[in-house]
Amino acid sequence: MEITSSNEKGNLIINEEAISSIAINAAKDVDGVSSFSSKPMDVVGTIKKGSLKVMSPVRITQDGEDMDISIYINLLPNKKIKTVSENVQHNVHEAILNMTGKEVSKVNVIIAGIDFPENGDSNAPLTSEN
Template sequence: MEIIKTSEKGNLIINEEALASIAINAAKDVDGVSSFSNKPMDVVDTIKKGSLKVMSPVRITQDGERMDVSIYINLLPNKKIKSVSENVQHNVAEAILNMTGKEVSKVNVIIAGIDFPDNGDSNAPLTSEK
């Protein structure tokens, strides 16, 4: 998937990896996003493309002029899923529009998990254990 723009000065091609990078950087700025989750891409698409990049936190699909973005994120604890998701949707769509001039029709935010802080040694007994 690429965005191709033609002018009298030449062609501009923006590939999927660049779009994914824009989406990730836009989502990083949202309060409540802890990290990204690598979800496997569709096996058939991976084989067709011949790509060795099987894991990606961002999937971009394009059907004509319609571009859909799906992003897999992990949240910080005690953050509201709805507000974080809406902020990610807004930031990703706006960043792609501002940087490429291409409008995003839909941003799907998939909450893959919650990143809880690691409190010390995992082998240490819990306070309720004796």
């Protein structure tokens, strides 16, 4: 998918990967976002676009002038889901609008998981055997 706009000077084509990169970079700046998760596999989309599309944490759909963004994120522990989600929505919406001039109708934030530290947390309760 590409976003195309034309004027008297020529055409502007913005590729889906560019919009996806803008969304990821905007979401990275939000406190509480730990990492990104790959979106669930879309078999038809994979066949049409190629297998590399499966790895993207951003899904972009466009219907006429309406553009919807879905972004799959993982949170840091002890962060408020609502606050982080609203901040991601705001940052992604503003970044895409500022960089492309295109309005985003919706930014859907999907919480794919929570990234807990792999090595024991110092605040975790200790257990001992007697």
